[in-house]
Amino acid sequence: xxxxxxxxxxxxxxxxxxxxxxxxxDLILAAQLIKLxxxxxxxxxxxxxxxxxxxxxxxxxxxxxxxxxxxxxKYLRVPELWSAPTDPAAxxxxxxxxDTLLSTHESASxxxxxxxxxxxxxxxxxKRAYKMLRAAEISAPLARSLxxxxxxxxxxxxxxxxxxxRIPSRDCCFSPxxxxxxxxxxxxxxxxxxxxxHMQQVDGWTVRHLRRAASLKLxxxxxxxxxxxxxxxxxxxRGGVVGTFxxxxxxxxxxxxxxxxxxxxxxxxELDSNPNRVNYARRRQLTATWRMPTTDxxxxxxxxxxxxxxxxxxxxxxxxxxxxEVTQSEHLNCPLFDSxxxxxxxxxxxxxxxxxxxxxxxxxxxxxxLRRRLDLYAAHLSVQCDxxxxxxxxxxxxxxxxxxxxxxxx
Numbered sequence: 001x002x003x004x005x006x007x008x009x010x011x012x013x014x015x016x017x018x019x020x021x022x023x024x025x026d027l028i029l030a031a032q033l034i035k036l037x038x039x040x041x042x043x044x045x046x047x048x049x050x051x052x053x054x055x056x057x058x059x060x061x062x063x064x065x066x067x068x069x070x071x072x073x074k075y076l077r078v079p080e081l082w083s084a085p086t087d088p089a090a091x092x093x094x095x096x097x098x099d100t101l102l103s104t105h106e107s108a109s110x111x112x113x114x115x116x117x118x119x120x121x122x123x124x125x126x127k128r129a130y131k132m133l134r135a136a137e138i139s140a141p142l143a144r145s146l147x148x149x150x151x152x153x154x155x156x157x158x159x160x161x162x163x164x165x166r167i168p169s170r171d172c173c174f175s176p177x178x179x180x181x182x183x184x185x186x187x188x189x190x191x192x193x194x195x196x197x198h199m200q201q202v203d204g205w206t207v208r209h210l211r212r213a214a215s216l217k218l219x220x221x222x223x224x225x226x227x228x229x230x231x232x233x234x235x236x237x238r239g240g241v242v243g244t245f246x247x248x249x250x251x252x253x254x255x256x257x258x259x260x261x262x263x264x265x266x267x268x269x270e271l272d273s274n275p276n277r278v279n280y281a282r283r284r285q286l287t288a289t290w291r292m293p294t295t296d297x298x299x300x301x302x303x304x305x306x307x308x309x310x311x312x313x314x315x316x317x318x319x320x321x322x323x324x325e326v327t328q329s330e331h332l333n334c335p336l337f338d339s340x341x342x343x344x345x346x347x348x349x350x351x352x353x354x355x356x357x358x359x360x361x362x363x364x365x366x367x368x369x370l371r372r373r374l375d376l377y378a379a380h381l382s383v384q385c386d387x388x389x390x391x392x393x394x395x396x397x398x399x400x401x402x403x404x405x406x407x408x409x410x
Contacts, residue, residue, distance in 0.1 A: 023102070023139075025137050025138050026138050030098035031097075032082065033118065033132070034054070034058075035057070035058045036065075036129060038059070039055065039058075041101065042054075045097050050093040053092075053094075054093050057087070057090045057094070065124050081128065110142070114146065144169060151245075151249070151254075152217065152260065153216070153220060154226050154227070155226065169220050169224065172222045174272055177281035178271060178278065178281075179222060180215060180327065182208075182215055182329055183211040183215045188207065192210055195252075196210075198256055199252055205247065209243075209244040210260075212244050213245070215236075216230045216234070216241065217261070218264060219234055221264075227241060236333060237332060240330070278382075278386065280327060282386075286388065287326055287381075294315060296377075304366045307366045316350050317350065317354060321354065321358075321374050322377055323335075326378045331355075331358065
């Protein structure tokens with residue numbers, strides 16, 4: 001703190017100086033939080049004397065806030081709340097407590113210190129706490145420590161409290177565009193599969209729930225926001241996410257959530273160091289109106305015995321399966337399901353067909369070979385997507401021959 005007060009000791013071009021404006025916004029917010037939550041932060045003071053100085057200033061304010069509101073007044077006025085103490089000794093004691101609160105650079109420790117104060121302030125005066133926390137232009141580490149969490153995710157719901165601060169939960173080299181809707185299976189196997197050995201309930205949906213939740217956590221790390229906002233950014237169906245959190249909430253004890261977070265952190269670290277990250281958002285955009293060309297579907301099925309009517313029907317099934325692989329997404333999120341080309345009955349039938357095809361028990365004989373060909377087809381289509389420059393994103397033509405993504409050679 002002293003170096004900020006010494007003339008000429010700070011380089012104004014330093015990134016932290018430009019981005020944060022120094023430690024003073026953090027210090028001001030910490031002091032206001034201590035006042036609003038007092039005496040929750042009394043342990044931050046070094047001596048009874050300094051605690052008494054803060055108490056002399058804060059006690060009348062908190063007493064007014066704790067007094068039931070008169071029926072004739074909608075909002076109790078407390079003009080001293082945001083003002084610094086007029087007594088220099090009280091002001092110094094409050095700043096000392098605020099500096100003590102912020103004295104750690106370790107995010108977990110800062111969060112552990114600050115969350116009880118946030119909770120106390122929000123319970124005492126929710127509107128004022130919300131206004132204070134929303135309006136503050138503070139550093140990213142402090143903002144992250146203020147966000148309320150449910151399990152390991154930024155809290156959502158109807159409340160408009162500090163959980164609504166939209167701040168990435170870590171510093172990332174990867175971007176939100178690099179996050180797929182559904183965590184790739186290889187990433188899951190390497191970093192999260194071991195969790196299933198310790199879960200209280202495991203079924204056929206457990207892997208899907210864990211992969212879905214991991215992608216949401218990666219999006220939170222890169223973009224911030226609640227799980228609902230992350231799901232919207234990814235294009236993931238909200239109902240499925242609600243089901244995921246319900247299922248994992250029943251199956252995972254608290255310490256397993258911490259191990260889950262550690263696993264996602266390892267994935268994030270690998271993404272940070274990977275110079276060849278995939279832009280999944282661009283893939284989703286490029287393939288939003290892509291359909292399996294009718295000329296390619298018979299070629300894909302050619303020579304595979306026992307496909308029956310699967311090989312004779314329209315190639316909507318292949319469209320969904322290839323799109324799912326290219327974008328690393330959930331099949332129910334495929335844009336084809338929202339297309340006007342499908343009737344309600346067709347949509348229901350296609351959903352059932354895709355689900356059956358993806359069932360592990362059905363991955364044998366002709367279906368297994370078709371899946372291998374579709375995966376190879378998807379790999380070629382992925383290369384085409386990634387080779388298109390960001391400044392010239394493909395806009396689907398009315399003719400398939402003009403479509404650079406219309407055909408992927410197998």
